Amino acid sequence: MTKKQKYKIITPYDEKIHTEPGKNGVDDMKIFTVFPKMPWPHSLYYIGVCLRLKGMVEDRNYPPEKGLQGKGKLLAFCRDCIVDYKKTIKEICEKHQIDLPK
Secondary structure: OOOOOOOEEEOOOOOEEEEEEOOOOOOOEEEEEOOOOOOHHHHHHHHHHHHHHHHHHHHHHOOHHHOOOOHHHHHHHHHHHHHOOOOOHHHHHHHOOOOOOO
16 A cells, blocks of 8 residues: 655646545545646646546556556546547546536
8 A cells, every 4th residue: 555645746837736635545636736728739748747647546546456447447538538529528427437516
């Protein structure tokens, strides 16, 4: 087991991302951020940092070595968001059991 960590990340383009320990598991982490108003390449960099953090959280909470999906589930969600134009993002969230705030 790893200890819960707090991250404070500032990208080279000055976007700020921070984390706090979550409540859903030993290594759960909440990721807080504000999406930048930046040109597209910078935004992709920013999205990449956020996805990497989320992948770490998923692998910690749902370890593939225990037969769970880990970041594979995140990858499937991202793929569906990009390629499945017939469904809304809300429908894709429901498909992947992502509970949205009401």
